[in-house]
Amino acid sequence: MYTLNQLVAAQTGDLAKIASAHQQINSYGQGDVWEWATSGTTHYPAMFVVVQPASFTQKAVDYNMGILFMDIPHRDESDETEVLSDMLLIAGDVYAQLQHPDYSFIVPDPPTYEFFTENLGDLVSGVNMNITVRVPLENDRCAIPADTITITTNTDRV
Numbered sequence: 001m002y003t004l005n006q007l008v009a010a011q012t013g014d015l016a017k018i019a020s021a022h023q024q025i026n027s028y029g030q031g032d033v034w035e036w037a038t039s040g041t042t043h044y045p046a047m048f049v050v051v052q053p054a055s056f057t058q059k060a061v062d063y064n065m066g067i068l069f070m071d072i073p074h075r076d077e078s079d080e081t082e083v084l085s086d087m088l089l090i091a092g093d094v095y096a097q098l099q100h101p102d103y104s105f106i107v108p109d110p111p112t113y114e115f116f117t118e119n120l121g122d123l124v125s126g127v128n129m130n131i132t133v134r135v136p137l138e139n140d141r142c143a144i145p146a147d148t149i150t151i152t153t154n155t156d157r158v
Helices: 004-008 014-021 033-037 080-098
Strands: 027-030 046-051 060-071 112-119 124-136
Touching: 004 014, 004 046, 004 060, 014 027, 014 046, 014 080, 060 080, 080 112, 080 124
Parallel strands: 027 046
Antiparallel strands: 046 060, 060 124, 112 124
């Protein structure tokens, strides 16, 4: 099964690779955004993944996440709209990459985008892309790392 780690892990996850390949993204992170944003090691523009609740269906697992695209506008905020516009375009680029047919997952619905300004310790502005990545499940009991289970049938019950 394709795991959350394979999707979001720094350096090795598919989202980290997409961020690294994008010529306008200078930093990638995932986890708790407030810890990362105040670390002093962020180079903007940046992409950050916040994992949200996942859900299982009979045939898939849905990984829900917010992907933040952010940059620091000028102190006088004269370019704030330009920053928002650029971050939305970069978010659209990442969404387009996630739809590549070679991935073992799909994006079942278009993401939603929320703008934010003067956020976090760095007073960044940008876009939060809320997205669901759906991974097919094999539902193969033989692949479960478990000992044999003896099941009592209905006919054995009194």
